[in-house]
Amino acid sequence: MTGRWIRPFAAMLTLVVGLFGCLAANADVRDIRVWQSPESTRLVLDLTEATEHKIFPLTSPNRVVIDLANAKMLANPDNVELADTAVSGLRTGHPDKHTLRIVLDLNETLKVSSFPLAPNDVYKDYRLVVDLKRPDTAQSVSPVKQAVTEISKARDIIIAIDAGHGGEDPGASGPKRTKEKNVVLAIAKQLEQRLKQEPGYTPFMVRTGDYYIGLRERTEKARAANADFLVSIHADAFKHPSAHGSSVYVLSDRGATSETARWLADNENNADLIGGISLDDKDDHLRMTLLDLSMTYQRNSSKRIGGDILKYLGKISYLHKRQVEEAAFVVLKAPDMPALLVETGFISNPEEERKLNTVAYQKQMAGSIFDGIKDYFTDHPPGGTLIEARRSTPAPALWRSYVIRSGDTLSEIAVRNGIGISELRRFNDLDDDQIRIGQTIKIPNS
Numbered sequence: 001m002t003g004r005w006i007r008p009f010a011a012m013l014t015l016v017v018g019l020f021g022c023l024a025a026n027a028d029v030r031d032i033r034v035w036q037s038p039e040s041t042r043l044v045l046d047l048t049e050a051t052e053h054k055i056f057p058l059t060s061p062n063r064v065v066i067d068l069a070n071a072k073m074l075a076n077p078d079n080v081e082l083a084d085t086a087v088s089g090l091r092t093g094h095p096d097k098h099t100l101r102i103v104l105d106l107n108e109t110l111k112v113s114s115f116p117l118a119p120n121d122v123y124k125d126y127r128l129v130v131d132l133k134r135p136d137t138a139q140s141v142s143p144v145k146q147a148v149t150e151i152s153k154a155r156d157i158i159i160a161i162d163a164g165h166g167g168e169d170p171g172a173s174g175p176k177r178t179k180e181k182n183v184v185l186a187i188a189k190q191l192e193q194r195l196k197q198e199p200g201y202t203p204f205m206v207r208t209g210d211y212y213i214g215l216r217e218r219t220e221k222a223r224a225a226n227a228d229f230l231v232s233i234h235a236d237a238f239k240h241p242s243a244h245g246s247s248v249y250v251l252s253d254r255g256a257t258s259e260t261a262r263w264l265a266d267n268e269n270n271a272d273l274i275g276g277i278s279l280d281d282k283d284d285h286l287r288m289t290l291l292d293l294s295m296t297y298q299r300n301s302s303k304r305i306g307g308d309i310l311k312y313l314g315k316i317s318y319l320h321k322r323q324v325e326e327a328a329f330v331v332l333k334a335p336d337m338p339a340l341l342v343e344t345g346f347i348s349n350p351e352e353e354r355k356l357n358t359v360a361y362q363k364q365m366a367g368s369i370f371d372g373i374k375d376y377f378t379d380h381p382p383g384g385t386l387i388e389a390r391r392s393t394p395a396p397a398l399w400r401s402y403v404i405r406s407g408d409t410l411s412e413i414a415v416r417n418g419i420g421i422s423e424l425r426r427f428n429d430l431d432d433d434q435i436r437i438g439q440t441i442k443i444p445n446s
């Protein structure tokens with residue numbers, strides 16, 4: 001009796017499940033983007049619906065297989081930009097009628113991980129993020145040139161430059177669709193150039209292209225490069241287009257000091273969610289302990305550098321905040337390194353969006369940050385650096401006098417003595433290349 005009832009019930013259940021299977025909305029793949037960083041590759045699929053997925057690697061040859069339930073491919077695989085990425089090919093197929101299979105051909109064996117993301121303000125679609133990493137790249141950091149000079153065998157001051165956002169995380173955007181990630185990278189590159197020209201300094205770029213890096217990973221990279229200072233470059237956005245001006249933030253350990261700062265802190269910290277990287281907090285306890293030990297010293301240093309930068313920013317731009325602000329930005333949580341976040345203007349303000357897009361303004365902005373950094377480190381050079389050696393070595397040992405003769409030019413004198421013209425200018429406190437006959441200048445001994 002019971003048996004006679006179970007069978008039709010089971011049949012009915014199968015039918016119901018089958019119906020649901022048919023009724024379930026398709027998780028169509030609308031677009032695929034690939035972001036390549038020096039260490040890893042991130043593949044992002046835009047989906048019309050959330051769906052189950054399976055992902056597994058295959059070897060000989062190296063491949064990664066992504067199976068999506070109830071999915072169809074709307075994007076054209078041929079249009080996915082794979083040049084200069086770790087993925088050499090992308091194919092699709094249907095192992096059964098409810099499954100979309102995407103096969104990635106790889107040039108080498110890579111570790112694969114994945115996670116789904118829900119829609120947000122920036123991305124209206126569901127997303128599936130697939131990360132491909134070399135098995136041994138966790139600690140790899142490009143080596144930083146440690147310039148050693150004959151004068152003192154002293155090292156350079158290393159300035160880590162962090163261009164905010166990148167890749168899948170565009171940051172704020174302007175009324176003309178300027179993306180924060182692009183303008184801040186341009187400013188960061190200008191600052192890198194400026195620092196490269198300055199004796200005693202070596203820049204380290206945390207992000208070099210259009211890809212995302214986790215916030216904690218950014219400070220880790222700066223620390224691994226032995227940076228003496230980290231500056232994170234951003235551009236603001238606000239719901240009112242009238243908001244404008246630049247501002248400088250240091251980490252607050254008691255939370256944000258104003259409503260705006262708090263709003264901003266949340267916004268910037270959410271980048272880890274927007275960018276879609278999983279937060280790895282397992283050594284947070286160690287970080288917190290270190291943080292308590294040296295945070296006070298680092299915060300005071302950061303505030304001083306921030307004050308110096310504001311002084312120069314005030315000459316080229318309106319200051320949104322005249323004081324160094326404090327906020328709980330994760331990227332500033334570097335216990336052993338002073339760190340600042342510079343908001344270079346409001347990209348949501350039409351006039352500032354226009355300016356931020358010009359090379360001239362990007363250079364001015366980078367120049368102000370550079371001048372502030374230099375002012376601070378000239379007065380407070382870290383131990384063992386060339387800048388410190390220059391301060392503490394008696395002046396006569398460092399230079400000799402030269403009297404300008406007819407026909408001399410500053411650039412020719414620089415070449416003749418084997419030094420850079422900017423170094424010669426700086427050494428003599430000259431604002432430009434103007435010299436006059438009979439003038440005595442100092443030539444650094446090398």
Ligand SMILES: [Zn+2]
Pocket residue numbers: 164165171172180234235268
């Ligand atoms: Zn930002």
